[in-house]
Amino acid sequence: MAKSSHQPASASANDAAQPANSALPTPALASDAWTTLSRPLERVxxxxxxxxxxxxxxxxxxxxLNHIPFRIAQRGELLPLDQVAEGESxxxxxxVVSSHMRPMNNRRGFILNVTISDGEHDLDLTFFAKHQRPLAFHETKLSPGTMAxxxxxISSYRGRLQLAHPEYEIMESLEDLDAAQILRxxxxxxxxxxxPSWHIHRAVATILDTLSPGDVPxxxxxxxxxxxxxxxxYDALRAVHQPEDPEQWRAARTRFAHEEAFVLQAALAQRAAQVAQMSAPACPPRPDGITHAFDQRLPFILTESQLKVGEELRDTLSNSTPMRCLLQGDVGAGKxxxxxxxxLQVVDxxxxxxxxxxxxxxxQxxxxxxxxxxxxxxxxGQLGANENATSVHLLTGSxxxxxxxxxxxxxASGAPSITVGTHALFGDQIQLPSLGFVVVDEQHRFGVDQRDKLAHNAHLLVMTATPIPRTIAMTVFGDLDVAVLDNRERSTISTNxxxxxxxxxxxxxxxxxREEVDGGGKVFVVCPRISPTEDDVQADLVEQQIDLMERPQMSDVxxxxxxLQQLPVLAGLGIGVLHGKMSSAEKTEAMAAFxxxxxxxxxxxxVIEVGVDIPEATLMVIMDADRFGLSQLHQLRGRVGRGEKPGLCLAVTGAPDGTLAAERVAAFAxxxxxFALAEADVALRSVGDVLGAQQSGTQSSLRFVSVVKDKIIIEHARQGARELIATDxxxxxxxxxxxAIADINARNREYLEKS
Incomplete structure (x- = not known):
């Protein structure tokens, strides 16, 4: 269901019995390779x-065609306004409830204010112009009582949500339609x-008129x-884009849910089958090795959960069947x-x-x-090293x-050692002749293809600091065993x-x-963006809107x-900055200074969302907290309270009460x-958003399948996919x-190149 732009991703119905990787003659022209579905839209x-x-x-x-409508409206039916959120298209x-045109207060020009309603909630529309004439046109069309x-x-003005210069289409009067049109x-x-939506609908209609069943594999x-x-x-595409009734639309979406689940489960089943054919170095524990020496020098006692998961990993690493395991735990669980x-067991x-x-x-x-x-x-190799010592290396681009x-x-020497690095370790010039074990931290930042390429014929452990509900883990990480660290010992963190x-x-x-710093603490302040940038609005309206928008612009670093450097209360304090556009050396310097x-x-x-461990950090201020997902907010909060002192997180938000964004921040606090937040995130958002882009290495989002509501579909798809992969x-x-699976893998490769 996802975008396919890497190669002609469609095949005719007659191709079903041909090998997936069969060689095709090289076309003389690019257009010779186009199928009906891979044709550029410009040509159609x-x-x-x-x-x-x-x-x-x-x-x-x-x-x-794969840009499926996410909902339908009945003619004469109003869509609810209570779920719109600031910043969303x-x-x-x-x-239309009312409309009123007036001169602007502080500059030349006029403003047209229109209020629309779904019967329970209102939404403001705002139109600006230097002259009355264009606004009079809108005012005439948007007279009270008009449905459109x-x-x-969505933006915000004085605490109310609004649409500035929206596109609109007046809906036909029901009196002008026959019974079939009204029901459609x-x-x-x-x-x-x-x-706007209706432009997309018209474009799709043009496309559908050119298709036949044989064009849609x-x-x-x-x-x-x-x-x-x-x-x-083919029938599902027609039904979902041009439904005759709501039942037909729902049946089409159910079919796409099965497709999404089946393709995903087939990809996972195929990957698991491939791994089962490999072998990895058997790494049985050594009683007198570095692992034992390390345990002896630990200044604390491992938790029951850490010991239990450690035993599971120890046993799996001891044989030659490649380990493929997902280790997840809450912030501070000790992954x-x-x-x-x-x-260390592998080094032993x-x-x-x-x-x-x-x-x-x-x-670092x-x-x-x-x-x-x-x-x-x-x-x-250094003076004072223990007799069981190994070496630890860092490999990054800097x-x-x-x-x-x-x-x-x-x-390249193959000597037993530990190496920590970034995706630089995926480079073709990297030689690891005796690689036995790969640990991938924050799995969602890498596609499956990248981590599997590095871990070919080696054991693999992928870690995530974003707790994942069991249903999602089973669905998205179907080729991995799942280990959970389910307890933690952390200082109390309060959130306001x-x-x-x-x-x-x-x-x-x-x-x-200031008080936290004076008490020996350090403070993180997180912003959703690096620098101020204008939203995508009409250029000639930006200046006119400045004096009308009272909500502060989205915070930036x-x-x-x-x-903050100008605030008297913070006088004398060092204020640093850290963001993704800084060079590696600048990032290192900024973190070292902090x-x-x-x-x-x-x-x-x-950029400090995960992994950053500074025990002295006691306060986290998250600006525009409503701009972040729940798992992201939770990870940010986890950067404080990691030492002896309790942590405090302040979530700053301007989200209007009752909006989804406000609900998300309230759930976070x-x-x-x-794990409770992950469950809440599933309820509030899509699974793909909960996991983060490329969390699964397969889909950036599950568009049709709900792991909460579609457990039966997922189970049917898993069973059917595994049976199919077993025979073919x-x-x-x-x-x-x-x-479809090849397209998933291609997107994974693209993601690595963009990372």
Missing amino acids: LGKRSANALAKLGLDTVEDL VTVVAN TFAGT PVPIYHSTAKV DPLPQDYRDEHQLISR TIVALRAM AGHQAVLVAPTEVLA QHYATMTKMLGELGMA LTASQRRRTLAHL VVPAYNDRWMARVWQRA ETLSHR IAGQTQILVSTT ATTDG PDLTHHRALAI
């Missing part, structure tokens, strides 16, 4: 329409202000469709020490172990943590040429929501920051750090249990399914 709809749709990531016929159906479909991006639903698509095997009474993909003990067996982190900041944190925990056990050469030479509009409360935020106490307040983006592991006779 024209350049102007194609350019508009490209802004939604829709480039081919298949892309457009929305399409709503509502009645409105599309635009109106599809509502995810859209933008400049490409079906990834679902015929016997599976028959067993579950599912319509073909790092569990992974390190497993790595004479093999190399590597840990891959998504960012240099996190890689892991390296510093491991070398500190190992002490003389990590100093092989190493000097000489440092990189030395590290690469040691890795701070309304951004309340100047007195905001002043207290920065006063509290550059603006806020400058402002750790050393040269700066006491660090204004950052979410209500509990510090990461290479999908030689199921070409359309093979292509």
Whole structure:
């Protein structure tokens, strides 16, 4: 169901029995390779329409057909306004309640205010112009009582949600329609202000008129469709885009849910079958080795959960069947020490172990943590090293040429060791001749293809600090065993929501920051973006809207750090910045200054979301907390209270009461249990959002399947996919399914290149 732009991702119905990887003759022209579905939209709809749709990531016929309407409206039925949220592009159906045009107060020009309603909730529409004439046109069309479909991006003014300069389409009067037209639903698509839902619907209608069943290959095997009474993909596309009634639309979406689940489960089953054919070095524990010595020097006692999971990993590493395990636990559960003990077992067996982190900041944190925990056990070849010592190496893009050469030479020697690095470890020039174990931290930052490439013929442990409900873990990580660290020992962290509009409360935020620093603590301040950027609005309206919008712009690192430096209450404090556009050296320097106490307040983006471990950090201020997901908020909160002192998290938000964004922040403040928050996130958002982009390495989001509501579909898909892979592991006779899985893998490769 996802976008396919890497190669012609469609096959004719006659291709079903051909091998998925069969060689095809090289076309003389690019257009010779186009199928009906892979044709560029420009060739079908024209350049102007194609350019508009490209802004939604829709480039081919298949892309457009796979842009499925997420809901339908009945003519005469109003879509509820209570779920719209600031910053979202929305399409709503509502009645005009009132409209009023007046001159602007502080500059030349006029403003038209329109109020629409669904019968329970109101929403304001705002139109600006230098002259009355264009606004008079809108005022005439949007007279009270008119029903229309409105599309635009939700913003906020004086605590009320509004749409500024929305696109709209007046709905036909019911008196002008026959009975069949009245009953026919109106599809509502995810859209933008400049490409409203009804434009997409018209474009899809043009495409559907050119299709025949043979143009649409079906990834679902015929016997599976028959067993579950599912319509073909061709029929489902017609039913979901042009439904005759709501039942037909729902039946089509059910079919797509089966397809999404089946393709995902087939990919996982195929991957598991491939792993089962491999072998990894057997790494049985050594009673007198470095692992035993490490346990003896630990200054604390391992928790019952850490010991239990450690025993499971120990037993799995002891044989030659490749381990494929997901280790998850809440913030502070101790995943790092569990992974390190497993790595030491592999070193004891004479093999190399590597840990891959998504960012240099996190890689350096892991390296510093491991070398500190190992002490003389990590100093092989150095004066004062323990007799069982190994060496620990760091491999990131910021190493000097000489440092990189030395590290690469040691890795190529195959000597038992531990290496911590970023995706630089995926490079073709990296040689690890005795690799026995790969640990991938923050799995969602890497696609499955990348981590499997590195862990070929080696044991693999993937870790996530984002707690994942069991149902999701079983669905998305179906090729992995799941180990859970279910207890933790942490200082208490309290969380308070701070309304951004309340100047007195905001002043207290920065006063509290001063108090934390004066008490020996450090302060994180997180912003959703690096620098101020304008939203995508009409350029000639931006200046006119400035004096009308009273809500502060979304916080950014550059603006806020400058402002904090000017606050008298923070006078004399060092205020640093950290964000993704800084060079590796600049990031390292900023973090080092914060750790050393040269700066006491660090204004950052979410680059510090995971892994950063600074025991002195006691206060986390999250600006525009409503802009973040629950799991992200939880990870940010986990950066404080890691030492002896309790932590405090202040979630600053301007989200209006009753909105989904406000509910999310309230849920975050209500509990510090990461697994409870993950369950809440499933209820509030899609599974893909909960997991984060590329969490599964397969889909950035599950669009049709709900792991909460569709457990039966998932189980049927898993069973059917496993049976199919058992009989046709290479999908030689199921070409359309093979292509769907290949597209997943292609997107994984793209993700790595963009990371």
